[in-house]
Amino acid sequence: MLLELQNVCLELKRNHKYVKILDEVSFQVNQGETVGIVGESGCGKSMTALSIMRLLPEKAKLKGTIKLEDEDVTKFSKKALEKVRGNKLSMIFQDPLTSLNPLHTVGKQIEETLMLHTDLTKSQRKQRVVELLREVGLPRAEELVHEYPHQLSGGMRQRIMIAIAMACNPSLLICDEPTTALDVTVQAQILELMNSLKKMNEMGIIMITHDLGVVAEVCDRVIVMYAGKVVEQAGVKELFQNPKHPYTKGLIESIPKLGERKQILGSIPGTVPAPDKLPSGCKFADRCSYAMDTCRRKMPPMVHITNEHSASCWLLEEEEGEQFVTSGSKRIETTLHH
Numbered sequence: 001m002l003l004e005l006q007n008v009c010l011e012l013k014r015n016h017k018y019v020k021i022l023d024e025v026s027f028q029v030n031q032g033e034t035v036g037i038v039g040e041s042g043c044g045k046s047m048t049a050l051s052i053m054r055l056l057p058e059k060a061k062l063k064g065t066i067k068l069e070d071e072d073v074t075k076f077s078k079k080a081l082e083k084v085r086g087n088k089l090s091m092i093f094q095d096p097l098t099s100l101n102p103l104h105t106v107g108k109q110i111e112e113t114l115m116l117h118t119d120l121t122k123s124q125r126k127q128r129v130v131e132l133l134r135e136v137g138l139p140r141a142e143e144l145v146h147e148y149p150h151q152l153s154g155g156m157r158q159r160i161m162i163a164i165a166m167a168c169n170p171s172l173l174i175c176d177e178p179t180t181a182l183d184v185t186v187q188a189q190i191l192e193l194m195n196s197l198k199k200m201n202e203m204g205i206i207m208i209t210h211d212l213g214v215v216a217e218v219c220d221r222v223i224v225m226y227a228g229k230v231v232e233q234a235g236v237k238e239l240f241q242n243p244k245h246p247y248t249k250g251l252i253e254s255i256p257k258l259g260e261r262k263q264i265l266g267s268i269p270g271t272v273p274a275p276d277k278l279p280s281g282c283k284f285a286d287r288c289s290y291a292m293d294t295c296r297r298k299m300p301p302m303v304h305i306t307n308e309h310s311a312s313c314w315l316l317e318e319e320e321g322e323q324f325v326t327s328g329s330k331r332i333e334t335t336l337h338h
Contacts, residue, residue: 002204003029008064034205036219042272044228090165091174096157100149107145113167132163155186227283234309244311
């Protein structure tokens with residue numbers, strides 16, 4: 001196992017009090033596997049990534065364990081973290097223009113990672129920078145090393161970010177919305193590039209996105225998050241064919257499908273609640289059309305449907321055969337397939 005999160009909780013200080021941002025987040029990533037983390041803005045996807053990278057404010061309270069190759073990252077000193085970040089563990093951030101330094105050439109920014117984590121000579125580093133630019137599919141690599149971020153297109157800047165992240169062949173690559181600002185053609189090229197680099201280096205990837213099309217294209221397993229909690233996780237095919245949590249169903253129903261004509265796409269009413277205004281019980285209850293009184297009182301347990309598929313919902317209480325649930329004035333019949 002490459003990465004394992006166990007009951008990770010994160011609290012940040014807001015308005016002179018601590019607010020829970022992540023609530024007992026648990027999942028794992030295996031070597032050579034791409035795991036997608038999906039959900040609306042504000043559900044905790046990026047904060048999960050920043051917790052793994054330990055890029056958090058000094059006063060943040062992080063609990064639980066985050067094991068990278070059997071070493072607990074939460075116990076690392078600043079010096080130990082500096083050796084791991086950019087070496088074993090790398091991250092591609094959402095906006096390459098704000099992530100790259102406008103005052104330095106792209107070649108110098110890639111070389112900086114090699115200076116920190118390798119014993120290569122100056123000429124070897126320069127040669128490696130050119131190789132990395134070619135690996136990420138950028139033309140005229142020898143000239144590009146002398147150019148600045150503002151001289152490049154969005155797709156080229158994103159490839160530079162990938163080159164920086166891949167410089168030391170990391171074991172785990174975290175991608176936070178890596179294709180959001182790109183057009184569809186460039187998006188497809190970037191995803192194909194990341195897939196080929198993953199196979200070449202046998203690394204694990206965490207793909208953070210709100211685009212379920214990206215998930216279907218590149219991921220092996222999917223983690224669905226809502227209000228700082230994992231509400232469902234499954235293999236990618238299983239999740240799309242047999243979603244169990246009402247939130248996951250809502251996300252999938254909002255995707256337009258080829259050959260299917262709809263006047264109005266499905267949508268989930270309301271918005272993700274603020275971390276300091278979370279309801280008691282199931283955090284999704286106020287937006288769920290199947291919500292019962294129990295949902296508003298108690299947090300549902302994580303139910304294991306199969307070895308690889310689990311969801312946190314009171315509709316999934318383990319019973320034999322059929323289960324009848326009252327929701328408002330309706331009587332809903334749901335059949336659980338185990």
